[in-house]
Amino acid sequence: MIGEFGHVGVLYGGSSAEREVSLMSGTGVHEALRSKGIDAHLFDTGRYTLVDLISAGFDRVFIALHGRHGEDGTLQGALELMGLPYTGSGTLASSLAMDKIMTKKIWLQAGLPTPNYVALTAESDPEAVARELGLPLIVKPPHEGSTLGVTKVETVEALQSAYELAARYDDEVLAEQFIDGRELTVAVLGKGKSVRALPVIEIIAPDGNYDYEHKYVSNETQYVCPAELDSALTEFILRVAEQAYVALGCEGWGRADFMLDQSGKAWLLEINTSPGMTSHSLVPMAAKRAGMSYADLCVEILSTASCKVRTPSTN
Structure with missing residues (x-):
């Protein structure tokens, strides 16, 4: 089956605010696929064009991009037009999952x-927002990841500066009810009836601050896999992760992030349709706990590469 993959491109880098993370993810995926004897080659979408991608002659591509123009459906649409099979969710699901406001509505x-x-605008009344959501609350750009532009707002007076920070990254800004509790994440693989969630991971960051530094650089963050939860709650969270993934039309792979509040209620925050694959990343960690090596995980994801839009038969 390895030989059936043909000439494989690992799309990485890109031009989003998460470029550096993507460079690490793509390098890891590339090395893993090569270790399995797959003819894999790195392709930096931030340096080369779609014309270059066509010229590369890939038979399928592994998307190791994060953020805009890689995880938001735009690249997926181009790959559909090219007829080039790709990993992960299709154009619509990628676009929906990238938009945290639309995700919440669904x-x-x-x-x-x-x-x-x-949904905040420059004209939003800070006092009205605080009354509706309570304090503290979270302000974030709804189309970014890796905690970029995110602020925990403790006072009404701090809401404006938090809005301005998030607006540097996005035309829209999301204010969200703050959930105080434990941070959990669940990787999901597959499509349709074959969807399966991997073990729940609990993230314990210094002072509860799981920011960019503590995600990708620091070794201070602790990860507990599987998370220490009772069996009923674990099963509930796994099923909700699968339902959240399916509701958006995701496929291939993804990762659902949760908060578990003080009363033991689990809250969905977002889904990533092209999660990190670095040495600190969570999907490989969950896969390892489920008995799957990093390289085997990469091969399984690659095996699901496809175009999602069917061409009508001309017969």
Whole structure:
């Protein structure tokens, strides 16, 4: 089966604010695939064009990009037009999952638990927002990841500066109810009836601050896998992760992030459709706990590469 993959491109780098993380992810994936005898080659979408991608002659690509123009459906749409099979979710699911406001609307419609929110504008009344969501609250750009532009707002007076920071990254800004508790994450693999969640991971960051530094650089953050939860709660979180993934139409792989509040209720925060694959990343950690090596995980994801839009038969 390894030989059936053909000439494989690992798309990494890109031009988003998460470029540095993507460079690490792509390098890891490339090395893993090569270790399995796969003819894999790195391709930096931040340096080369779609014309270059066509000229490279890849048979399929592994998307190791994070953020805009890699995880948001734009690249997926181009790959569909090229007829080039790719890993992960399709254009619509990628776009929806990248937009945390649209994600929340879909999850709420599906009856899934996610914190209350307000879409902020420059004209939003800070006192009204604080009354609706309570304090503290979280302000973030809804189309970014890796905690970029995120602020925990403790006072009404601090809301404006938090808005301005998030607005540097995004045209929209999301204010979200703050959930005080334990941070959990669940990797999900597959599509449709074959969807399966991997073991729950608990993230314990210094002072509860799981920022960019503590995600990708520091060794101070602790990870507990599987998370120390009772069996019923574990099963509930695994099923909610799968439901959240399916509700958005995700496929291939992804990672659902949760907060577990002081009363033991789990809240969905977001789904990443192209999660990190660095040495600090969570999907490989969960896969390892489930008995799957990093290289085997990469091969399984690559094996699901496909175009999602079917071309009508001309017969």
